[in-house]
Amino acid sequence: xxAPLDAPRARLDxxxxxPGQTLASVTQTISDIPLQHPYPRFWxxxxxxxxxxxxxxxxxxxxxxxxxxxxxxxxxxxxWGFAIVNFVWWIGIGHAGTFISAILLLLHQQWRTxxxxxxxxxxxxxxxxxxxxxxxxxxxxxxxxWLLPYPDSMGLWPQFRSPLEWDVxxxxxxxxxxxxxxxxxxxxxxxxxxxxxATVSKARLYGLLSLGWRGDARHWEHYQKLYLxxxxxxxxxxxxxxxxxxxxxxxxxxxxxxxxxxxxxxVAGAIFSGFSMVLTLIIPLRSIxxxxxxxxxxxxxxxxxxxxxxxxxxxxxxCDEFFNAWRSGDxxxxxxxxxxAIGPYAGYFWALxxxxxxxxxxxxARRLRNNVGVLFVVALLVNVGMWIERFVIVIxxxxxxxxxxxxxxxxxxxxxxxxxxxxxxxFVALLFLFLRFLPAISMTEMRHFVAMGKAGR
Amino acid sequence: xxxxxxxxxxxxxxxESFRRALRSLRDxxxxxxxxxxxxxxxxxxxxxxxxxxxxxxxLAGAAGASGGFFMQWFAARDYPLNVGGRPLNSxxxxxxxxxxxxxxxxxxxxxxxxxxxxxxxxxxxxxxxxPRFKRASQDRFFICIRADDPLYGSDIVRRTxxxxxxxxxxxxxx
Numbered sequence: 096x097x098a099p100l101d102a103p104r105a106r107l108d109x110x111x112x113x114p115g116q117t118l119a120s121v122t123q124t125i126s127d128i129p130l131q132h133p134y135p136r137f138w139x140x141x142x143x144x145x146x147x148x149x150x151x152x153x154x155x156x157x158x159x160x161x162x163x164x165x166x167x168x169x170x171x172x173x174x175w176g177f178a179i180v181n182f183v184w185w186i187g188i189g190h191a192g193t194f195i196s197a198i199l200l201l202l203h204q205q206w207r208t209x210x211x212x213x214x215x216x217x218x219x220x221x222x223x224x225x226x227x228x229x230x231x232x233x234x235x236x237x238x239x240x241w242l243l244p245y246p247d248s249m250g251l252w253p254q255f256r257s258p259l260e261w262d263v264x265x266x267x268x269x270x271x272x273x274x275x276x277x278x279x280x281x282x283x284x285x286x287x288x289x290x291x292x293a294t295v296s297k298a299r300l301y302g303l304l305s306l307g308w309r310g311d312a313r314h315w316e317h318y319q320k321l322y323l324x325x326x327x328x329x330x331x332x333x334x335x336x337x338x339x340x341x342x343x344x345x346x347x348x349x350x351x352x353x354x355x356x357x358x359x360x361x362v363a364g365a366i367f368s369g370f371s372m373v374l375t376l377i378i379p380l381r382s383i384x385x386x387x388x389x390x391x392x393x394x395x396x397x398x399x400x401x402x403x404x405x406x407x408x409x410x411x412x413x414c415d416e417f418f419n420a421w422r423s424g425d426x427x428x429x430x431x432x433x434x435x436a437i438g439p440y441a442g443y444f445w446a447l448x449x450x451x452x453x454x455x456x457x458x459x460a461r462r463l464r465n466n467v468g469v470l471f472v473v474a475l476l477v478n479v480g481m482w483i484e485r486f487v488i489v490i491x492x493x494x495x496x497x498x499x500x501x502x503x504x505x506x507x508x509x510x511x512x513x514x515x516x517x518x519x520x521x522f523v524a525l526l527f528l529f530l531r532f533l534p535a536i537s538m539t540e541m542r543h544f545v546a547m548g549k550a551g552r
Numbered sequence: 553x554x555x556x557x558x559x560x561x562x563x564x565x566x567x568e569s570f571r572r573a574l575r576s577l578r579d580x581x582x583x584x585x586x587x588x589x590x591x592x593x594x595x596x597x598x599x600x601x602x603x604x605x606x607x608x609x610x611l612a613g614a615a616g617a618s619g620g621f622f623m624q625w626f627a628a629r630d631y632p633l634n635v636g637g638r639p640l641n642s643x644x645x646x647x648x649x650x651x652x653x654x655x656x657x658x659x660x661x662x663x664x665x666x667x668x669x670x671x672x673x674x675x676x677x678x679x680x681x682x683p684r685f686k687r688a689s690q691d692r693f694f695i696c697i698r699a700d701d702p703l704y705g706s707d708i709v710r711r712t713x714x715x716x717x718x719x720x721x722x723x724x725x726x
Contacts, residue, residue, distance in 0.1 A: 118590060118691035244623060252627035256635075256645040264652040272659045279663060283591075283689065290686040306667070307674030310688050312587035314670045317603045319592050321666045324609050328655045335655075339648055542691075543591035546567060 116388065121541040125534045126291050128384055132531065137383055142527040148520020155513040156231065164234050166510045173493045173505035178232035180485040181515050183340055184368065185225035185522075186266065187361075187481065190333050191369020192218025193273060196280075197329035206397050208544050209389040212284075212537040213380075214373050215277040220525040221372075222270045224518040229262070231514070258342040265339040272332055276325045279318070282308045283539040337365040344488065351431035351492035354419065360412030364481060367405035367451075370398055371477035376526070378471045380535075389536055392465060399464045402477065406455040409484075413452070427497055435491045439504065443483050444491075450480025558678035558726040559586070559698040560709065561685070562718040567593060570693035573716030577695065580708050584701035588679065588694040590687075603669070609662040616657025620650040682724050696724070 127133065159166060169176040192214035199207035230236050242263045244253055253260050285305035292298040308314070341361035344352040374395065381390045420428040435444045454476040458464045495502045529535065564570035567589075574587060587593075624646040632640055667673070679685050679696060688694050695713075703709050713721050 122590075122690045244627070250631065252631050254633075255624040255627060255649060256642060258648075261648040261652075264649045268652040268656040272655060275659055275663050279666070287590075287689040290689045302675075303673075306672040307677060308672070308689075309677055309679060309685075310588040310590060310694075311670070312589060312593065315589065315592040317605055317666050317669050320603045320605045321609075321662050324606060324662055325659055328609075328659050332652075332655050335648065335651055342648075539591050546591060 116541075116545050118542045118545060121389070121545055122287060122291075122538050124385075124388070125536045125538045125541065126288060128530065129288065129532050129534060130291060130293065130297070134383060138527060138531060142524060142531075145520045145524035145527060148517050149524050151513050152517025152521055155510050155517055158510065159231060159514075160236070164232065166508065167514075168505055168507045168511055170503070170505075172496065172501055172503045173490055175489050175493060176505060177507055177511040177515055178228040180482065180489050181518065182225050182228035182232075183361075183485045183489075184482045185221045185228070185518065186269075186340060187337065187365035187368045188372045188478075189218040189221035189225065189269075189273070189369065190337060190362075190365035191373050192216070192221075193269075193276075193329050193333040194366050194369065195373070196276065197326040197333065200323075200326045201330055205544065206394055208540045209386075209536050210373065210377065210394060210398075211540070212277075212280065213377070213535050214369075215273065215280065216526065216529045216533075216535070217369075217373065217376065218273050219270070219277060220522050220529075222266070222273060223525070224522050226266060226270060227518060229266075258339060258346045261339045262343060265336045269332060269336045272325070272329055276322075276329055279322060279325065280537060281533065282306065282318070283310065284534045284537060286310065287538050288534065334362055337362045344492075349492050349496055350425070350427040351416075351435075351488070354416060356412055356415045356419070360409060360415070363405045363408035363412065364484065367402060367409050368478060368481035370402040370405065371474040371481070374398055374402065374470060374474035375478055378467055378474070380530075382467075384530075384535075386536070389541065395467065395470060396464060399458050399470055399473075402474070403455055403458050406451065406477070410452055430495070431492060434495055435487060438491065438495070440487065440491050440494075443487050447480055447483040447487055450476040451484060454480070556726040557699045558724045559696045559701075560704065560713075560721060561679060561682055561694055561696045561724045562713045562721045563684050563687070564693040564695070564716070565691070565719045567693060569717045570695065573695055573713060573718060576712045576716060577697065577709065580703065580712055582697055582701055582703050582709065584698040584704075586679075586696040586698065588685075588688040588696070590690055590692070593693075605662055605665050605669070608665040609658045612661030613654045613658035617650055617654040619657075620653030621646055624649060678724050678726050682722065684720060684722070692719070699726070
């Protein structure tokens with residue numbers, strides 16, 4: 096009775112790891128990257144380029160603090176410029192990591208095993224970049240703590256009924272829980288690093304970080320329960336975070352924002368952009384670090400499919416926006432959509448259509464989907480497309496609202512772009528440091544995976 | 553008298569022989585056993601006490617939820633804002649923060665409970681002094697019969713370990 100059910104499952108699992116992998120081989124392949132530091136030329140070039148952008152970011156922030164947010168293109172009526180666009184873009188990118196590590200874990204999708212560590216790190220770094228923007232946008236960032244409920248001498252409270260205040264709680268909870276989830280998952284691997292380290296100083300460093308982990312069966316029992324429950328908490332958390340980001344817009348009365356489709360469509364867009372970022376990063380890294388035995392063609396195929404699925408939910412969101420604007424008969428709502436398509440920012444709108452609606456359709460063809468080059472370009476286009484989507488939502492709704500007398504234009508300045516590209520540099524630099532010092536694939540989960548395959552389950 | 557021992561540490565190179573040894577040792581009457589594995593081994597391990605982490609996280613989540621809601625409810629009275637005569641206890645607007653604080657407290661309590669239960673951070677443990685133990689985090693499975701076990705030092709233990717094809721057996725100093 097059991098054999099026919101198990102047979103296809105075993106075949107499926109094989110495609111997720113190259114044949115001949117053992118406990119020792121996966122451990123060695125993964126831990127050698129931080130310990131032996133192979134391909135130093137690639138690492139140093141990549142890190143140096145990214146670090147140059149980090150310096151640009153620091154310069155931009157220093158200038159911002161010296162002069163104020165007037166150095167950006169924001170003004171009335173477009174008071175939310177790149178800062179909010181970038182914030183939503185980055186936080187959306189982070190969501191794929193939590194989706195892969197938490198939701199796919201709960202759904203028993205074993206293909207998450209070799210990519211979850213990397214994508215969780217991606218989540219953390221994306222959230223770090225995202226978190227910068229609201230703080231920088233405050234104008235007086237030294238007063239950021241006014242957003243927190245603390246016993247102040249003025250007898251004031253934050254406005255708990257505002258979606259912007261919900262954001263403070265959502266993003267800080269998300270950052271904390273993602274960090275905790277990532278670190279708990281790392282503990283057994285840090286112990287492996289400690290035990291494989293060639294020098295005493297490295298063994299001490301990894302030993303301190305692993306907190307004394309020794310693979311005790313009792314500890315594993317607590318650990319597994321905790322990991323599963325953290326995944327169970329992170330799954331609704333990731334949905335809540337981007338729902339609340341969607342509320343930032345949907346609860347405003349501005350035409351083009353005031354719409355009930357926003358929260359679900361934002362969540363789908365977040366996972367869409369996150370998966371495209373995972374593909375953009377994984378495709379070059381797996382060929383440089385020779386991870387093809389662990390991140391196989393099947394992984395890329397599955398990720399491409401998730402990207403397409405969420406892409407279609409996003410397309411449904413676009414259609415719904417247009418349909419409801421037309422159907423509502425509200426002149427302002429209708430005008431926003433006409434203005435998006437043929438107004439002064441029409442170029443952005445059509446670029447968005449090309450990147451997010453047309454490009455992913457190439458992946459319907461199996462031959463194109465399995466072509467790593469095509470997949471990489473499509474993923475890159477979706478990344479750009481999702482940034483443009485947030486630009487279109489934020490800028491075109493604000494620049495022409497109700498009264499034509501208060502219309503205006505938004506022009507991004509050098510400092511807008513330097514901050515955006517600076518955070519890209521920060522993100523890449525953090526990823527490079529992560530690759531250099533920590534195991535980028537979960538050795539524990541790969542060992543478990545390999546052992547299960549051997550047991551014939 | 554010999555120097556004090558922590559226990560007898562046996563290494564196994566496969567999960568199957570490790571499980572077989574663990575089962576036989578249990579059957580023989582060993583009670584103070586520690587098992588160390590490079591990945592979580594679900595079945596075959598002795599029925600150690602169930603982990604209380606689930607309950608701890610549930611209680612912490614409930615505390616976070618009620619505390620979070622209470623904070624907002626209290627703030628609405630402590631600094632009342634009359635928005636078009638709407639009730640001060642505008643509970644639907646308090647749900648998002650209540651939810652976030654539920655998740656935050658449950659997650660943090662879970663991690664703190666895990667560290668507490670596992671005794672982390674811990675800088676040293678007797679098994680670390682055994683050079684073989686470096687592979688416990690890679691590709692070997694270990695069983696430690698602790699020195700305070702009633703069967704410690706008996707022939708039954710040695711024989712069981714040999715029968716189960718232990719790769720190596722050696723004492724570990726405390």
